Amino acid sequence: MTTVPDASVLSAWRKSSHSNNGDGACVEVVDGHPVGVPVRDSKVPYGPALVFAPDRWSTFVAAVKDGDLTG
Template sequence: MSAHHIPDASALTAWRKSSYSGADNGDCVEVSDGHPGLTPVRDSKTPTGPALLFGADAWSAFVAGVKG
């Protein structure tokens, strides 16, 4: 695991999609819970692809921006 990404996101567990992804459970980003201080994010279309890692402050700012 590097400081900014994980080459194979399937190495992590507990991935979840936003409840806003729709009833058809379409493709979107997923996050993995249970990693103190980090939020791994991946593309649901490529679950074995890379995951980006966001620090707590960066993730909070992103979520606040989306909600705003």
Template structure:
């Protein structure tokens, strides 16, 4: 599977933190809305760093797996 990235994701707008993030320790991911068919994802601690870009269907599958508890360490 090919992974796309955005080297400096700070130029994107409408970032929102995951509702599953723990705001106490800063371990958050953010997604950027408004990109049809694509979902940019970044680490909230490095807003000027890179973002991974997933297709909307791959991102939906990942979110569904998290909600179902299918991603155990």
């Protein structure tokens, strides 16, 4: 995993369909990025973004969908 110190330099952010839009707790991602999947907190658009390798991101999304990450 790598980071982008200022996520605002990337374009085409979209909110995750799993984000809770009502309270501002939103995760945003960039689709089709050549290096991986950038992820940021929508409340901090100029903050850092984490960039996940595509295979790691797919594993994470599958775990969320399967309910494997519930507390």
